[in-house]
Amino acid sequence: MERIDELQRGGFRLIQDPDKFCFGTDAVLLADFAKAKAGEKVCDLCTGTGVIPLLMLARYPRSFYTGVEIQPDMAEMAERSMILNDVEDKIRILGGDLRRIRLMLPANAFDVVTVNPPYMKVRPDSLKNDSSSVRLARHEIACSLSDVMAAARYLLRTHGHFYMVHRPNRLSEIFEEMLKAGIEPKRMQLVYPYRDKEATQVLIEGTLGGGKEMRIEPPLITYEAPGIYTEEMLKVYGMDGHNRKTVDSKGGERS
Numbered sequence: 189m190e191r192i193d194e195l196q197r198g199g200f201r202l203i204q205d206p207d208k209f210c211f212g213t214d215a216v217l218l219a220d221f222a223k224a225k226a227g228e229k230v231c232d233l234c235t236g237t238g239v240i241p242l243l244m245l246a247r248y249p250r251s252f253y254t255g256v257e258i259q260p261d262m263a264e265m266a267e268r269s270m271i272l273n274d275v276e277d278k279i280r281i282l283g284g285d286l287r288r289i290r291l292m293l294p295a296n297a298f299d300v301v302t303v304n305p306p307y308m309k310v311r312p313d314s315l316k317n318d319s320s321s322v323r324l325a326r327h328e329i330a331c332s333l334s335d336v337m338a339a340a341r342y343l344l345r346t347h348g349h350f351y352m353v354h355r356p357n358r359l360s361e362i363f364e365e366m367l368k369a370g371i372e373p374k375r376m377q378l379v380y381p382y383r384d385k386e387a388t389q390v391l392i393e394g395t396l397g398g399g400k401e402m403r404i405e406p407p408l409i410t411y412e413a414p415g416i417y418t419e420e421m422l423k424v425y426g427m428d429g430h431n432r433k434t435v436d437s438k439g440g441e442r443s
Contacts, residue, residue: 232253
């Protein structure tokens with residue numbers, strides 16, 4: 189059954205269905221990491237519920253956003269969220285396959301591309317017990333890293349910016365595919381659940397046709413203690429000065 193969740197940003201609300209894929213911390217991190225200037229056009233690939241365009245619109249209200257989602261029911265739900273928030277003039281949702289992006293959008297038309305793609309390769313034992321919606325969101329069934337980079341390259345203008353959240357254990361492959369697409373890695377930040385644990389997420393910025401220079405941001409730590417966010421994470425969630433207990437992200441993180 190669908191529900192309406194508060195996003196803690198801009199007064200925006202989001203329609204979600206717990207039986208389908210719901211956004212997690214990774215989407216919030218990416219929306220905070222990505223940047224857009226006034227008047228710029230942003231395309232969010234694998235947009236799902238459309239949460240990233242909404243969160244970015246709250247921070248960058250003078251930019252324009254397009255979300256692309258392969259699952260028709262998810263795209264339709266995202267579109268209803270835009271109507272609910274009365275932002276159809278700022279965010280449009282397109283249903284379609286990013287591998288056929290040339291049939292949907294013009295080349296070199298975007299200043300920024302964001303993507304929270306499927307993290308996991310498809311293996312015989314990795315597709316059990318999930319709904320089809322969750323399988324598509326988590327596993328590279330409908331698109332690979334190479335497909336994502338090809339779509340980003342097509343959409344971006346020269347020197348346009350690419351932002352992605354992914355898993356650190358695939359960094360070598362991520363950099364390889366970015367460089368193949370002509371997207372030069374420019375900025376990276378690792379995200380750790382606790383100070384003494386391994387990183388579980390990586391945020392990456394690249395520039396199409398950019399120079400060979402990269403900046404490593406300070407690490408981002410998620411929790412001070414179980415159920416207690418760090419001050420940095422409260423800022424990411426737009427909850428500075430609030431109680432530091434974890435607030436449910438209405439879907440949890442990807443497993």
